[in-house]
Amino acid sequence: MSARVGVITFPGTLDDVDAARAVRYAGGEAVSLWHRDTDLQGVDAVVVPGGFSYGDYLRAGAIAARSPVMGPVVEAAHRGLPVLGICNGFQILCEAELLPGALVRNAGLRFICREVRLRVENSTTAWTSGIAAGAEITVPLKSGEGRFVADDDTLARLEDEGRVVFRYADPAPNGALHDVAGVCSDDGRVVGLMPHPEHAIDPLTGPGTDGLGLFTSVLARLTAAA
Amino acid sequence: MIVDVLPKAEILDPQGQAVARAMGRLGVAGVADVRQGKHFVLEVDDEVPDAELERIAGTLLANPVMEEWVVRRVSDAEATAADVPGTHA
Structure with a gap:
């Protein structure tokens, strides 16, 4: 039986269809979750996709982080449910305090839409275990508020603990501190x-x-655990 | 209740910088720095304790990772004055 991966749709989400397609390409079953749901339908993992949830009102991801569906997601994540946040999904996970730091306006003020090379710096997380450490992957970046920031202590802790999972291989186009493109929770599951x-x-x-490696990684781990 | 939210001083504020540069082009001298933030006006019952107002500001209106904020409890009249842009002119 294939693992079931929930994909959340908020008002303003754009990339839920592509995220569900990626889950299916990787061999999993995609389960649609709605922002008002309070039941995660027993999914084995959750993807919080990109877009402009709630129109980016207040701050990108701020309203979505406090939406009904995120209550059970946060609770399940604390019990070890693998969760992947992409773009606006990353902003939502930071606002929900599942991940450290924040994403702010790009340094150059421009919306950036192009392919970037990322270095996978941690291949032990739930979402990167099938990718070789140090591997470079090419994926699209499309965001106006993608500059990762955190205070010095948090950044030092993330670096010490190997929690910078993805780093821009070239200088971060958005001015992200330490060229951080992606981070993980202390248990490596978010x-x-x-x-x-x-x-x-x-x-x-x-x-x-x-990009498929992230989805095959989590499915391999879920299948192995089943 | 009024809550003013600003990006932390140590975090680059490219919007504020763009505004500062535009001031230079207006011929305004002496403006060293601009930070752009948000101004919230909330109608709040008098019984709501200060700690609750602080919680609203620190957990929803502002993100402590990147922003700092000031909470002020004001009268309706003050809030209205602060709310109408024309009163600042």
């Missing part, structure tokens, strides 16, 4: 990143298949 692995799973519609 991962967030600004670029979009779900858009890089098929050469027909993206730069390649480099």
